[in-house]
Amino acid sequence: MTQPTPSSSLNARRRRRTARDIQNATLGLALAHGFGHVTTGMIADAAGVSLRTFFNYFPNKEAALAGEPLRFKNFDFSWFRASRQPLLPDLERLLGEIVADAGIDRERLCRIEELCRTDTNLQAVFANSLQGLVDQLADLLVARMGEDARQTAELVAALVGRALANAYRASVHDDEPTSDVVVRLTIRQIHAVGALLHPVDGDERG
Amino acid sequence: MTQPTPSSSLNARRRRRTARDIQNATLGLALAHGFGHVTTGMIADAAGVSLRTFFNYFPNKEAALAGEPLRFKNFDFSWFRASRQPLLPDLERLLGEIVADAGIDRERLCRIEELCRTDTNLQAVFANSLQGLVDQLADLLVARMGEDARQTAELVAALVGRALANAYRASVHDDEPTSDVVVRLTIRQIHAVGALLHPVDGDERG
DNA sequence: CATGGAATTGCATAGTGTGCAAGTTTTGCG
DNA sequence: CGCAAAACTTGCACACTATGCAATTCCATG
Numbered sequence: 001m002t003q004p005t006p007s008s009s010l011n012a013r014r015r016r017r018t019a020r021d022i023q024n025a026t027l028g029l030a031l032a033h034g035f036g037h038v039t040t041g042m043i044a045d046a047a048g049v050s051l052r053t054f055f056n057y058f059p060n061k062e063a064a065l066a067g068e069p070l071r072f073k074n075f076d077f078s079w080f081r082a083s084r085q086p087l088l089p090d091l092e093r094l095l096g097e098i099v100a101d102a103g104i105d106r107e108r109l110c111r112i113e114e115l116c117r118t119d120t121n122l123q124a125v126f127a128n129s130l131q132g133l134v135d136q137l138a139d140l141l142v143a144r145m146g147e148d149a150r151q152t153a154e155l156v157a158a159l160v161g162r163a164l165a166n167a168y169r170a171s172v173h174d175d176e177p178t179s180d181v182v183v184r185l186t187i188r189q190i191h192a193v194g195a196l197l198h199p200v201d202g203d204e205r206g
Numbered sequence: 207m208t209q210p211t212p213s214s215s216l217n218a219r220r221r222r223r224t225a226r227d228i229q230n231a232t233l234g235l236a237l238a239h240g241f242g243h244v245t246t247g248m249i250a251d252a253a254g255v256s257l258r259t260f261f262n263y264f265p266n267k268e269a270a271l272a273g274e275p276l277r278f279k280n281f282d283f284s285w286f287r288a289s290r291q292p293l294l295p296d297l298e299r300l301l302g303e304i305v306a307d308a309g310i311d312r313e314r315l316c317r318i319e320e321l322c323r324t325d326t327n328l329q330a331v332f333a334n335s336l337q338g339l340v341d342q343l344a345d346l347l348v349a350r351m352g353e354d355a356r357q358t359a360e361l362v363a364a365l366v367g368r369a370l371a372n373a374y375r376a377s378v379h380d381d382e383p384t385s386d387v388v389v390r391l392t393i394r395q396i397h398a399v400g401a402l403l404h405p406v407d408g409d410e411r412g
Numbered sequence: 413c414a415t416g417g418a419a420t421t422g423c424a425t426a427g428t429g430t431g432c433a434a435g436t437t438t439t440g441c442g
Numbered sequence: 443c444g445c446a447a448a449a450c451t452t453g454c455a456c457a458c459t460a461t462g463c464a465a466t467t468c469c470a471t472g
Contacts, residue, residue, distance in 0.1 A: 011418065017420095040457060050421050055460065086405050124337075131330075132449060151372055152398040159365055159399065167358055190403060192358045193365070196351075197400030199292050217438060217449065224450095245427060256452050261429060 016068075019057050022047040023067035027111045030065060035119055040064075045165030065115075065122070070102050072136045081143040088194075091160065091188050094140075098133070099164075100179040106172065113172045127165040134161035163189040219324075225263050227275035228253040231319075233317045236256075236271060240249040241325055245269075272327070276308050278342045289351040294400075297366065298393050304339070312378065319378045325355075333371040340367035355408030369395040 011085035025046035029038045040061050043172050066172045075097060079083040079086040134157045141153035171177035219400045231252035235244045246267050249390035250260040264270040281303060289296050338362045347359035373391035 013420080032239060040460090041458080049290075051459095052422070052461095053420055054421075056421095060459075087402055151395060152402060155368055155372075155395060155399050156402060156451095158368055159361060159457075162361055162364055165360075189357060189361060192355075193361050194400055194403030196293055196358060196362060197396060198404040198406065198407060200404065211430080215439075220438095246429090247427080255429095258430095258453070259451055261449075304451085 017046070018049065018053075019068055022049065022054060022057055022064050023108075025035075026061060026064040027108070027115070030115055030119075030127065031111060035061075035065065035115065035122060059113075062125045062165045063129070066126055067108070069129050069131075070098065070113055070133045072098060072133065072140075073101065073102075073194075077140060080140055085145065087156075088187060088191065090189075092183055093162065095183045096179060097185060099182050102179075104171070104177050104179060105179055109168060109177070113169050116169060123165075123169075125170075130161040130165055133164075134158055137161070159190060159193065160186070163193075164189075212293070224253070224255065224259075225274055228263055228270050229314075229399075230256065230258060232267060232270040233314070233321070236321055236325075236328075237317060241267075241271065241321065241328060267351075269333045271290040272332055273314070275335050275337075276304065276339045278304060278339065278346075279307065283346060285347060286319070289350065293362075294393060294397065294403055297396075298389055300343075301370065301389045301392060302385060303365075305388050308385075310377070310383050310385060310388065312383055315374060315378045315383070317376050320374060329371075332375075333368055336371055343367070365396060365399065369393075369399075 005047060024044060026038065028041050029042055029046055038061065040054055041051055043064060044051045047054070049057075054064070059075065077094065080090055080094050083184075112126060137160060138150075138154045138157035141157055142150050145153055163186045164182070166189060167182045170185050171182045174181050210265055228249060232244065232249050233235070234250055244267065246260055247257055249267060249270060250257045253260070255263075269275075283300065284386060286300050296337055322332065327400050343366060344356075344360045344363035347363055351359055369392045370388070372395060373388045376391050377388045382385050
């Protein structure tokens with residue numbers, strides 16, 4: 001399992017640190033001047049790297065704002081693909097593993113939440129930063145439900161991605177947000193959407 | 207009803223024509239060379255306008271590819287806001303009015319469909335071009351369901367937007383696609399998502 | 413300590429996007 | 443008609459975005 005460049009090597013740690021430095025610089029500058037008035041040059045200076053190095057880390061300033069994107073690691077999700085249980089509980093477990101693994105950085109989430117409150121466009125930026133995760137989830141769902149259901153799988157994956165982004169933002173109102181809180185908030189939103197689309201019995205009005 | 211610049215004035219007709227010319231030029235160049243290799247300068251030349259004029263019509267080449275975005279006009283949708291019937295039938299009627307009003311240009315849809323097939327990234331581009339409609343729909347849904355349900359409303363609106371984009375693409379497989387076809391395809395997808403989130407009785411496995 | 417690979421950087425260059433001012437065309441009205 | 447206001451097009455200048463390449467430095471490994 002020893003990788004060519006172990007994730008604990010000096011190189012790897014510095015890379016993570018630089019990526020964080022760049023993201024923090026971006027968040028700070030965006031809060032101070034408004035994201036639209038922040039240039040890649042300003043970010044590079046504030047992070048202490050050259051402009052060229054900035055682009056070695058992120059393809060554009062939007063990506064720098066969102067930081068290293070959430071992704072499925074090499075976990076074993078065959079149980080999810082094989083399961084025929086109702087989707088939502090399985091999804092809850094799946095998200096639980098990913099979100100817990102990524103950890104919660106409340107400081108950063110607070111800054112992100114404030115940015116989203118002051119600039120509506122940034123909500124989409126952060127939601128889009130989950131696109132990689134959404135694509136991977138769509139693949140998992142297709143493996144679970146069959147190729148015929150690809151369209152539905154992609155819609156559900158996109159829905160989960162947006163709900164997850166909302167949940168991260170909402171979790172900052174908790175004093176000590178945990179991955180459980182984020183996942184619960186996510187599932188709750190998805191459930192509300194489902195109730196709206198398929199009203200049954202005591203569900204709210206459409 | 208006489209507007210300051212009626213939609214039938216010379217200016218207005220020329221503006222629509224130029225916008226269409228630019229979009230058609232963009233679609234043609236993207237099909238010929240791949241969207242990533244198309245520059246705004248190439249588009250402007252092919253459309254017979256200056257680069258500066260290109261940017262007077264569209265903020266970037268992605269917008270030029272999608273053309274004039276679908277939008278709610280000044281129709282009266284108070285019936286939708288006030289209704290407490292199940293959501294999907296109301297939504298079907300609402301979408302029917304918008305899609306019928308915009309009309310279906312099968313030629314253009316075919317080119318878009320081909321582009322999406324050859325370049326996965328463009329699916330997101332076209333889906334994003336419905337963002338204005340999605341925002342307006344979210345507002346309508348909030349007016350209907352109450353401010354407390356804003357998060358759910360936004361999720362549903364985003365879901366509808368993606369389903370609608372899928373439906374437009376799928377409608378080209380119909381010889382003579384109508385707005386009814388597009389709306390039906392849209393609703394069917396949304397229904398499938400709802401069934402997946404709230405499995406009842408005979409619904410498919412999760 | 414030597415060597416290969418990764419990271420940083422500067423430089424050159426192509427493309428993106430906006431503000432402004434000048435010039436033209438269209439519109440609306442007396 | 444004829445004229446003034448409004449709308450549209452364009453060129454130009456400028457700042458910013460993004461990538462490829464080559465030189466250099468720094469880390470990893472034997």
